[in-house]
Amino acid sequence: MFAPSTPSEADLSAQFNRVIQASEPFASPLSSPVVRRLPHGLTIIAEQMPADAVNLGLWLNVGSRVESDAINGMAHFLEHMIFKGTPQINQGEFERQVEARGAVMNAATSQDYTHFYITTAPQDFAALAPLQVELVINPTLGDIHFEREKPVILEEIRRAEDSPARRAFYRSMKMGFDTLPYRRPVLGPTRVVESLSAAQMRAFHHTWYQPQNMTAVVVGNLPVEEMIATVVDSFEQALAKSDRQHANPDLIAQAPSTQPEAPFPTIYRQTHTDEALQQARLIISWRAPGMCNLEQTYPLDVAAYVLGQGRTARLVDDLLEQQHLVSDISVRNMTYGNQGLFYISATIATASSIEAGLAATETAILAHIARLHETPIDPNELNRVKTQVANRYVFASETPSDRAGIYGYHQAITGDVRHALNYPESIRQVSAEDVRSAVRKYLPLDAYGVVSLKPAAEA
Numbered sequence: 001m002f003a004p005s006t007p008s009e010a011d012l013s014a015q016f017n018r019v020i021q022a023s024e025p026f027a028s029p030l031s032s033p034v035v036r037r038l039p040h041g042l043t044i045i046a047e048q049m050p051a052d053a054v055n056l057g058l059w060l061n062v063g064s065r066v067e068s069d070a071i072n073g074m075a076h077f078l079e080h081m082i083f084k085g086t087p088q089i090n091q092g093e094f095e096r097q098v099e100a101r102g103a104v105m106n107a108a109t110s111q112d113y114t115h116f117y118i119t120t121a122p123q124d125f126a127a128l129a130p131l132q133v134e135l136v137i138n139p140t141l142g143d144i145h146f147e148r149e150k151p152v153i154l155e156e157i158r159r160a161e162d163s164p165a166r167r168a169f170y171r172s173m174k175m176g177f178d179t180l181p182y183r184r185p186v187l188g189p190t191r192v193v194e195s196l197s198a199a200q201m202r203a204f205h206h207t208w209y210q211p212q213n214m215t216a217v218v219v220g221n222l223p224v225e226e227m228i229a230t231v232v233d234s235f236e237q238a239l240a241k242s243d244r245q246h247a248n249p250d251l252i253a254q255a256p257s258t259q260p261e262a263p264f265p266t267i268y269r270q271t272h273t274d275e276a277l278q279q280a281r282l283i284i285s286w287r288a289p290g291m292c293n294l295e296q297t298y299p300l301d302v303a304a305y306v307l308g309q310g311r312t313a314r315l316v317d318d319l320l321e322q323q324h325l326v327s328d329i330s331v332r333n334m335t336y337g338n339q340g341l342f343y344i345s346a347t348i349a350t351a352s353s354i355e356a357g358l359a360a361t362e363t364a365i366l367a368h369i370a371r372l373h374e375t376p377i378d379p380n381e382l383n384r385v386k387t388q389v390a391n392r393y394v395f396a397s398e399t400p401s402d403r404a405g406i407y408g409y410h411q412a413i414t415g416d417v418r419h420a421l422n423y424p425e426s427i428r429q430v431s432a433e434d435v436r437s438a439v440r441k442y443l444p445l446d447a448y449g450v451v452s453l454k455p456a457a458e459a
Helices: 014-022 074-084 093-099 121-136 145-163 164-176 190-195 199-209 225-242 249-253 291-308 314-322 354-374 381-396 400-414 418-428 432-440
Strands: 034-037 044-048 056-061 106-110 114-120 215-222 267-274 281-289 326-335 341-350 449-454
Touching: 034 225, 034 267, 044 164, 044 225, 044 314, 044 400, 056 121, 056 291, 056 400, 074 106, 074 114, 074 145, 074 199, 093 106, 106 449, 114 121, 114 400, 121 215, 121 225, 145 164, 145 190, 145 199, 164 267, 164 281, 164 341, 164 449, 199 225, 215 225, 215 400, 281 291, 281 326, 281 354, 281 432, 291 314, 291 326, 291 341, 291 354, 291 400, 291 418, 314 326, 314 354, 326 354, 341 354, 354 432, 381 418, 400 418
Parallel strands: 044 215, 267 449
Antiparallel strands: 034 044, 056 114, 056 215, 106 114, 281 341, 281 449, 326 341
């Protein structure tokens, strides 16, 4: 489920608010972070972890999902511009201080969130954390830096559009969603990005980069109260210098609808020719629950592992190892904030007719979906898969940056970090009947989307 791919619109429950205000640790097999909510809306999650590092992640429940079509690409562009300095920090100064201390930093933008992080030695955390917060809260966003960075963004878009794998993904997302903003590339289209202005970016930043839209997650080998105090002081200093004079409430009103779309009513097909492809590709997808409906995602996570995760998974064993229909196949339950896609992607291996290979692969995949409809998963297979899912999740939380990423992602998307803590146990509670019911409900055999991509020579 964790996809480092929009926050739940539900408020925190009264019980969770009570826990936050009391700063009580959560009981979980994974860990026990402390969570605090500050009066201006910032959420802080902190945990001491016995590793010689501290990771500070700043998560915003703001990504390309909140952009209107007219500014699609702004969130990603802004991520770049954050590092161009502030009135107090010259461009490049933050990077110089990070490198001088042997720390690392990076950032990412998705449909549902924007994430900035830094990993430092414990003794350097108090010096670097205020600089990171200052950059995010008070970037200059000047016209000159904006125009200098725009060609960099446009080149990134060009490289993405030159990638056959990216093109296949973009086409499948357009098939998967009719109206939800997940159908658009995070980078935005060239024609839109070319038209963006620094003034528009300042309005976007001042509107969306507000404390109530932020989560600061700090995990590492310092006392929890010390890490929290550093984060609180950093935000107080930055916010005291902050202005929001360019904030535009119309940007919030113009954000696209997040209402989940109805399931496919029938089988939809699209065929594309791609000159860069050497082998045909087949993508089959169904609209599925998103992070705003978490309970419904767990059985589909298990189904994805049963079908396509690992060498013993059903589709891998049958279509790749036994029938040799494909040279690669993967299955993902992609849980975006407001809706997801159950997504099967295969590269066709046949040396004969591409059409026959595509048809045979689709038939074989549907046969396995039908089997999940009809026959409950054997207990031994189910237990093996649930152990895989839960353990890989736990194994992906062994470092401060891993742990902070899991906490920040779930808090930013769902508004409740306990979803991160409870995920392994939620998976262990999934029954064979839960999987069969979810597959019958969300993966019908007569209603789904198909994208076929063929090499130019076979078109």
